[in-house]
Amino acid sequence: MSASRISVVLPVLAPTAFLRAMTEFAIKTLRLHADADFELIVVEADHDYFSRLEYKPGLSSIERRDAVDRIDKYLNFNPKIGGVKELNAGVRAASNEFVLSTGNDVIAPPHWDTELLRCFEERADCGV
DSSP states (O other): OOOOOEEEEEEEOOOSHHHHHHHHHHHHHHHHHOSSOOEEEEEEESOOGGGGGBOOTTOOHHHHHHOTTOBSEEEEESSOOOHHHHHHHHHHHOOSSEEEEOOTTOOOOTTHHHHHHHHHHHOTTOOO
C-alpha cells in the first residue's frame, strides 16, 4: 500500500446494536475496498462503543495494515455537542492532504480512494 493521502472522518451516533453493526460494516468496507492506506477518524457522540477499535501502539505494520476494523483516531463527545461541531473536531484532527466525510450508512465501493484522487490528478483546481 502506498503512503496515506486521505483522512476519513466518520461521525457516529449509534445507540442501537443495529447502528453499531452497520458502522462496523461501513468501516470494514472502507478498509477492504481501499487501494492505499488511509487515516480513519471516528467521532462518536453519546457512547464510547467504538473506542475499543482505536489503534493501539505496539501492533506490527502487518497487523496494523490487516486490521480491517482499525480506527486511527477516536474522538468522543459525551454528552454530544452537535453534529457540525463534532464533524469539525474530526476535520481538525485529520493529518492528510485530502479529508473525506462519510457516514455509517455509506458503503464504499472497491477502489473508492483511487477514484476520489483521480479527480484531483486530472484537474488540480477541482473541488469535490
